[in-house]
Amino acid sequence: MRRKVKVSISRKDLRILLLTLPAWATVLYAIYLIIIVKRGFSLYDPYEALGVSFIIAVSLIPSALFEYKWEWETSRAEAEIPLILSALESSLRAGLSLPEALRESLKYSKYLRRDLVRMLNALAAGESIDSATRYLRRETPLLAITADYLKVLAKGGEELFRTLKDFRESVEVIVGYTSKLKEATRSFLATVYMVLIVYLITTAIFLQTFLYPLARESEKLTMLGRIDPLALTSLIIYGALIESILNGITTSYFTGSRYLSSLFHALILLFLSIMVYTVLLFTQIPPT
Numbered sequence: 001m002r003r004k005v006k007v008s009i010s011r012k013d014l015r016i017l018l019l020t021l022p023a024w025a026t027v028l029y030a031i032y033l034i035i036i037v038k039r040g041f042s043l044y045d046p047y048e049a050l051g052v053s054f055i056i057a058v059s060l061i062p063s064a065l066f067e068y069k070w071e072w073e074t075s076r077a078e079a080e081i082p083l084i085l086s087a088l089e090s091s092l093r094a095g096l097s098l099p100e101a102l103r104e105s106l107k108y109s110k111y112l113r114r115d116l117v118r119m120l121n122a123l124a125a126g127e128s129i130d131s132a133t134r135y136l137r138r139e140t141p142l143l144a145i146t147a148d149y150l151k152v153l154a155k156g157g158e159e160l161f162r163t164l165k166d167f168r169e170s171v172e173v174i175v176g177y178t179s180k181l182k183e184a185t186r187s188f189l190a191t192v193y194m195v196l197i198v199y200l201i202t203t204a205i206f207l208q209t210f211l212y213p214l215a216r217e218s219e220k221l222t223m224l225g226r227i228d229p230l231a232l233t234s235l236i237i238y239g240a241l242i243e244s245i246l247n248g249i250t251t252s253y254f255t256g257s258r259y260l261s262s263l264f265h266a267l268i269l270l271f272l273s274i275m276v277y278t279v280l281l282f283t284q285i286p287p288t
Helices: 002-019 021-036 046-059 061-093 098-108 113-124 129-136 141-161 164-184 186-217 229-255 260-284
Strands: none
Touching (some): 002 021, 002 061, 046 260, 061 098, 061 164, 098 141, 129 141, 141 164, 186 260, 229 260
């Protein structure tokens, strides 16, 4: 029991650490420039803005990899629930007790096998079904519902046993619907990508054809004052950075993935932004 709690806490702590890694990496980058390189860190330097964007993008990669691993395992575990319930139904109809039926269902499980074994070991050690089902609870409502149903099934007798088939069929519908929902969001994802690509193209055209030439020819403007193309370019790069992350969060909200979609789509959009502005800056403004 203590070991399971430790594993849960370590995953939570690891997620917090990885999601705060971009902030720590940016601070270390600023310290490196100021103390080791002996030059100031300016937020209005477009090359520093590119450096910050690149550091944030790279520092999100470990988190994205772990989230992909966790979500992949969870999705596979959800897909196994109908098979486990079907085996459980057959075993219960054959007269086996719930723990015996759960042990028989292990042969149909791969990604939930470890959790089921822990639950069965807890039951064998004398724990109640209410306590033992905590091993089935992961970061998904479907597994939590299944754990709650097993608790009720163990106490409900034959009357509730007859609902097992209906529950299994409902779970199959949910699993199938979740898969179709992810496929249906492709057009939405294309729109999200198109929004940022349009932003990148329009800002790049604005900088290259209007702002940079105007800054070279004119020291002052009556309405805007002196144009600082470096400062304005930095702000545009930070705007792309913020938009990439916000688009990733929006994508995750509509696709039902709390962390993975945010990270993956934000990473892709960030690297697209960095690539566009790097080409633009190094062809128009020489590095300082």
